[in-house]
Amino acid sequence: MSFVRTISRRECEVGADWPESVPPLLRRVYAARGAHDLQQAQPRLAHLLPPDTLGGLDAATALLADAIVQDRHIVVVGDFDCDGATACAVGVRGLRMLGARHVSYAVPNRMVHGYGLSPALVDELAGLEPALLVTVDHGIACHAGIAAAKARGWQVLVTDHHLPGERLPPADAIVNPNLRGDAFPSKMLAGVGVIFYVLLATRRVLRGSGAWADAGPDLSVLLDLVAVGTVADLVPLDANNRTLVAAGLRRLRAGQGCAGLQALVEVAGREAAALTAADIGYGLAPRINAAGRLEDMALGIECLLSDDPRQARELAEVLNGINAERRGLQQQMVDDAEAVLTRAGIAGDAMPAALCLFDAQWHPGVVGLVASKLKEKTHRPTIAFAPAEPGSELLRGSARSIPGFHIRDALAAVDVAHPGLVEKFGGHAMAAGLALSRAALPEFSAAFRAHAEAALDPALLKSVLLSDGELDVADFCRGTAEALRDGGPWGQGYPEPLFDGVFEVLAWRIVGERHLKFELGRGALRLNAIHFGGWRDQPPPPRLRVAYRLSPDDYRGGQAIQLIVEHCEPL
Secondary structure (H helix, E strand, C coil), rough: CCCCCECCCCCCCCCCCCCCCCHHHHHHEEEEEEEECCHHHHHHHCCCCCHHCCCCCHHHHHHHHHHHHHHCEEEEEECCCHHHHHHHHHHHHHHHHCCCCCCCECCCCCCCCCCCHHHHHHHHHHHHHHCEEEEHHHHHHCCCHHHHHHHCCEEEEEEECCCCCCCCCCCCCEEEECCCCCCCCCCCCCHHHHHHHHHHHHHHHHHHHCCCCCCCHHHHHHHHHHHHHHHHHHCCCCCHHHHHHHHHHHHCCCCCHHHHHHHHHHHHHCCCCCCCCCHHHEEEEHHHHHHHHHCCCHHHHHHHHHHCCHHHHHHHHHHHHHHHHHHHHHHHHHHHHHHHHHHCCCCHHHHCCCCCCCCCCCCCCCCHHHHHHHHHHHHCEEEEEECCCCCCCEEEEEECCCCCCCHHHHHHHHHHHHCCCCCCCECCCCCCEEEEHHHHHHHHHHHHHHHHHHHHCCCHHCCEEEEECCHHHHHHHHHHHHHHHHHHCCCCEEECEEEEHHHHHHHHEECCCEEEEEEEEEEEEEEEEEEECCCCCCCCCCEEEEEEEEEEECCCCCEEEEEEEEEECCC
């Protein structure tokens, strides 16, 4: 693992325009993230950016409004990750709320159809006789599939957030905040956020046509799904995304989420009333994602569309079981990958600027998680490959990156320098996917590593842990822990508060084979702490410098708190 240095955020200018209810510590945390008043720190729905400047809305809303009024068959085409599944559920639920009576959905099976709206999926959809296809969380790279749909006489609306290529697909309308020249201020919308905005704009069009005697349906009831998809896709939580996520969390905490999400909260063992973005990221999203990784994402979408609590609970239990299988498979694959690095002597100064790993026995639905784990461990852009199906010569790769290295642009650069080497690719700055032949893997690996060596400043290969400084003794209390927990939503680009300090190791033990449970001391303080994945096959030293999050300890209850250790180093 790269050396981690801690940079304090503590000394930052804090403005005076704060209500008394916001503790000074939280004000300092907000200021360190660029939020200098309560509106910036905790934006409300009243501050949500309007859809007006989002490009392509006129054509998109015309297609949807006409299909609704004419009672045409609309098929929402989802994707097999959590963003795609929640976007699909938002699209289906929202269109029905707007008056569409003939709405279906479809989702590709990773092993059968490949990614997105492919010609194979279009062939399968022919039996549904759709008039309009609406892609969610994909479509911007689905040239062949959209052309196949158009050849059948269907209309196609693309809603996506992934970066476009040099040319756009032949859709009837495209809504994507990352299109060249699009004036929408927030480029960070997830796929679920894009379809939500399209629904908002469509409601305005239908309202203007006199579709309702009042203002029309309240689409804010969809924000629980928007929050889950936004957090799961790891898009930066700029002010607009924080607005969406915070509103969705409020619904979930109040027990107003859809039946499927409420069931997933229960099977994940989370407390609904104190749900956080981290609970979504580590509890709900993996269970939804598991369906698309190992089975069929239709299971996840059915759970999110169910209004029957009993059915939703049954589906959530199935997803929970699939997720348990996914965890075991993922750990085995990560162990295999780490063993490959060890045998090859790839560590420390011998570590290349980027990693490409392949195993013929790996599952294509889990390689993204493997790439993510190895990226975290090595602090290197990482691509993990697996056969598209057992014995296939086509490989599917999933890429994860580090700050400062745009992974989708890196794949584009390799594609330009080596035409035809990569069969297809897409994604964004921190995550991408690609396909290539097994025979092309050695050449691609060399080209990708060469590009990384040339493009990466060596300083970027040192992982940096940013700290909000040391906590005062008085801050180690339940009130502070709850204020920090509830002060979010925290996430990508707006990190959860992290503190550091020197502690005595008073006691320790191994839990769950890989985790370390501590009792840490600082003066008269005695603090419980846990370091997930922290066991390094040797006892910890008597004194540690620890980077940690302060958290309520709901397991112990009462006024208990604990430190969640993110990193520690001996003194």
